Amino acid sequence: MDVQRPAAGGPGAVGLRPARESDVDLLEALTNDPATVGEYxxxxxxxxxxxxxxxxxxxxxxxxxxxLVPTAEERPLGLVSWHRTRTGPHTYCWNIGMVLLPEARGHGLGTEAQRLLVRYLFAHTQFNRVEASTEVGNRAEQRSLEKAGFTREGVLRGFDFRDGEWRDHVLYSVVRADLSS
Structure with missing residues (x-):
């Protein structure tokens, strides 16, 4: 299940693939190493x-x-993830996240990885909504989500606790109908 598209503004293609056993150490660093994960x-x-x-x-x-592992020219760039979130008594949406390696940030690769993940989730599940949030101060991720087709919905006050403080987040979403417009 490799999903691949040309990178926006960059050489080669960004793809998504399932994690391999050889990726697990990298994935652990992307979730458990402060030097790798980045400020946010x-x-x-x-x-x-x-x-x-x-x-x-x-x-x-x-x-x-x-x-899934986003790749460029077979090189792992980080990880994209999703989990089911309840939206009503009988309905759910996907909530997605992403962490890129420091050298992969700032080149449009994350934007394309998020765009591919949305298309993958809509192609293989019946959920109608994909959402993501990021800290108010994370302007780079806000731009990335907007370029990937997400709509800014509002601010979630006191949403997340990181580094000794409660942090506000900006909520974004894309629904199936957005892909056809």
């Missing part, structure tokens, strides 16, 4: 074997959510 993704240390166990048990793909 460091939430403190956590169980270092968590992703290895999830990979062994599910391949990081389940009906509740998953992780």
């Amino acid at each position: 993704q460091w939430f403190g240390w956590h169980d270092p074997g968590y992703l290895r166990r999830r990979w062994r048990d599910t391949g990081l793909l389940s009906t509740e959510g998953g992780m």
